[in-house]
Amino acid sequence: MPKVAVIGLGRFGTALSRRLSAAGAEVLAIDRDGRLIDEIKDDVDVAVRLDATDRQALLSQEVDKVDVAVVAIGENFEASLLTAVVLKQFGVPHVVCRAQTAIHAEIFRQIGADEVVQPEQETGAHLARRLANPRLVDAFRLADGLTLIEFSAPAEFHEKSIRHLELRAKYDVNLVVIRRRQGEAQRVFSPSPEEVIQPDDVLVMIGSDEALARLPKE
Amino acid sequence: MPKVAVIGLGRFGTALSRRLSAAGAEVLAIDRDGRLIDEIKDDVDVAVRLDATDRQALLSQEVDKVDVAVVAIGENFEASLLTAVVLKQFGVPHVVCRAQTAIHAEIFRQIGADEVVQPEQETGAHLARRLANPRLVDAFRLADGLTLIEFSAPAEFHEKSIRHLELRAKYDVNLVVIRRRQGEAQRVFSPSPEEVIQPDDVLVMIGSDEALARLPKE
Numbered sequence A, B: 001m002p003k004v005a006v007i008g009l010g011r012f013g014t015a016l017s018r019r020l021s022a023a024g025a026e027v028l029a030i031d032r033d034g035r036l037i038d039e040i041k042d043d044v045d046v047a048v049r050l051d052a053t054d055r056q057a058l059l060s061q062e063v064d065k066v067d068v069a070v071v072a073i074g075e076n077f078e079a080s081l082l083t084a085v086v087l088k089q090f091g092v093p094h095v096v097c098r099a100q101t102a103i104h105a106e107i108f109r110q111i112g113a114d115e116v117v118q119p120e121q122e123t124g125a126h127l128a129r130r131l132a133n134p135r136l137v138d139a140f141r142l143a144d145g146l147t148l149i150e151f152s153a154p155a156e157f158h159e160k161s162i163r164h165l166e167l168r169a170k171y172d173v174n175l176v177v178i179r180r181r182q183g184e185a186q187r188v189f190s191p192s193p194e195e196v197i198q199p200d201d202v203l204v205m206i207g208s209d210e211a212l213a214r215l216p217k218e
């Protein structure tokens, strides 16, 4: 299991630390605010109060021996940057930096950060994609030659079970989820082979572009 | 195209507004800080400076007529809450609220928010999943509780057929396609149950976060 140091216990660092621990990673949580250390110490392997710009303090906690270090300090860019530089000097294999803006992100990359996250911007982009497209996704390129499409169930699929439709054998596509209205709400579920397609079902499928193009359109 | 009001132009609200506009949605951007309005006005349909707790001001901008309203005010919980309540009173069909913590999120739901986002916590959870699982190639949230992941085939899956692995029965995940190197090229295909997993195969799967977390990691 990877050994991960999380430096900075704001909402991002705290959520990250707890989820990592829950997933079985070994977590070393660091912050200079003692109250945050007290709040998290039962949820991680080690929680220690120190100033991340203090190189000796980091070495005393063996931060140079971790597999991954995440610099989750928010507002203090200078401290973030200095910490990231020190971590790369220690030889930490994978250093992730949280950046406030695209320009900050670029600076982190230039000093050697292996990965940069921008929580607010990434969540904004993700929400925008979902809202602009009130159907789950319209067509989303997953990888070369692989697309995810949303497709309202054509008439010839209505009242047939998924097993009966033999989508994989006949069309070489994989039906991954169905979106179905239930009164006011919408249910999104991964169907079993026995599920019967209903009119108005929206089928979310994955396949190559050629395969998807062969699906019946009416 | 949906008409979306974004109230609060911090990093989250600004990224959301620009991406929505780029995706073709009609965007009404609101903030009480005039400088933020100036910075964004060329990127959205309408940018207007007003205090979101001022009901008359909202009505004068026809915020009651939008399809979606996103309350992206950060630190001022009271203003966020009041604004959300007013939007639901106006009858805005879909109100999304940005929450600072799980407790704030719960309060927003109780006053009628249709959706709640927590950018820092969601990004922390997403990063935790990728870091705890170095086999994870990519992960994409499809909808509440449902994620698509790309996952390099762990050793215990090698040389076994998909039927034999019983992924749905054992892990409650749906293997949608396999990506396999073939010489220089890459083949992406929807596998039959007889397909045998090879080392280096990348498995693209869909399931709930809990189900995906149970997949073998080595």
Ligand SMILES: Nc1ncnc2c1ncn2[C@@H]1O[C@H](COP(=O)(O)OP(=O)(O)OP(=O)(O)O)[C@@H](O)[C@H]1O
Pocket: A007, A008, A009, A010, A011, A012, A013, A030, A031, A032, A033, A036, A050, A051, A052, A053, A072, A073, A074, A075, A076, A079, B120
């Ligand atoms: N030099 C430092 N050494 C250790 N911890 C630090 C240092 N500077 C800041 N921190 C810690 O980093 C944490 C996160 O910083 P801050 O609260 O500014 O970020 P934020 O962007 O508001 O976080 P979030 O959005 O994740 O809630 C704070 O708990 C703070 O104590």
Ligand SMILES: Nc1ncnc2c1ncn2[C@@H]1O[C@H](COP(=O)(O)OP(=O)(O)OP(=O)(O)O)[C@@H](O)[C@H]1O
Pocket: A120, B007, B008, B009, B010, B011, B012, B013, B030, B031, B032, B033, B036, B050, B051, B052, B053, B072, B073, B074, B075, B076, B079
């Ligand atoms: N009553 C209000 N009416 C209109 N705008 C408001 C009101 N209160 C706050 N705002 C605006 O909301 C915006 C976002 O708030 P704030 O900067 O506190 O959030 P944040 O959590 O730091 O944002 P982010 O993390 O997205 O950068 C600010 O630009 C602020 O001017």
